Amino acid sequence: MTSFISTYENKVDKKGRVSVPAAYRSALGSEAYQGVIAYPSLTYPAIEGLGRGTLEELNRRRFDQSLEGGDFAQTLVGRSDDGLVETIMSLASELPFDGEGRIILPARLAEQAGITDCATFVGRGTRFQIWAPDRYLEHQTAEIAALRTRLSGGAT
Amino acid sequence: MTSFISTYENKVDKKGRVSVPAAYRSALGSEAYQGVIAYPSLTYPAIEGLGRGTLEELNRRRFDQSLEGGDFAQTLVGRSDDGLVETIMSLASELPFDGEGRIILPARLAEQAGITDCATFVGRGTRFQIWAPDRYLEHQTAEIAALRTRLSGGAT
DNA sequence: TGGTATATCATGGGAATTCATGGGAATCAA
């Protein structure tokens, strides 16, 4: 299982290129396709990222499940209550690495996340996110505060 | 299952390197990747440590669980009630051993734990902690006193 | 039992490699 952890802040140059942290790249090491899948977060001003292998496993499991359930309609015409997955698929881009392990952030995604000249890569386990550094700082502060409250109130 | 026990105090050199106690290293012996995962404790001024295998299993189970439950959206956007795992992933670092079994403490983690030139490794079973020696001493005293009180007050 | 040899371990410093970053040349599309 590919695991993305830790956070890194890298620069975005004039051409829109950013180095994907070496640790993330080596986490993807075994995958045939060298690059990542990116799509906008629907809940935060951020870009979501996946390895290609993760995306494929997701789609395969979803496909299998709809066939086993006999829901052929969903498989063929996507008539499903869960439009979320399909919407994301349409918004997703394949971003290949250049020789130095960089990707080019699609303008639409960068804009939506408010990313200009710096980008923060945030590991989330099986996926990762790319934020504008200042927005992430803000978000992270709130995120940790919420967790601390919960932990001090409940179990360890 | 890897088991970390006992307490060790080691030096941190100018480069931020510390030897991981040999006993901990041999506890990880069977794991393919030689190193540990570290993240800040959210309740103490300390660093928490795990074997990589533990982290991988955590991510794998989370991934499988969301797919089997048909919650594909969670896999894609992490729309979930527990931000706990995702927050920890963002705060965690992979610390590989060098040839001598040392790791480099990330500045952020060391600072948060108040560690400068010495570090105390504390076995906690399936995970371990790294403390500043003086803070740990203090914490340990309180911890033991609290236990004594609880035990003498409760059972015969 | 005493003493020595051997292995393991924590620690230190210097050299070599990796990594992020920047710019220019080559390629492609229109």
Added chain:
DNA sequence: TTGATTCCCATGAATTCCCATGATATACCA
């Protein structure tokens, strides 16, 4: 041609690798 994209190479800084040392513990032998 013109604009954009991709490929290739250069650079400095940070990191990792490699070897050396001393201390401690363990094994071995007389």
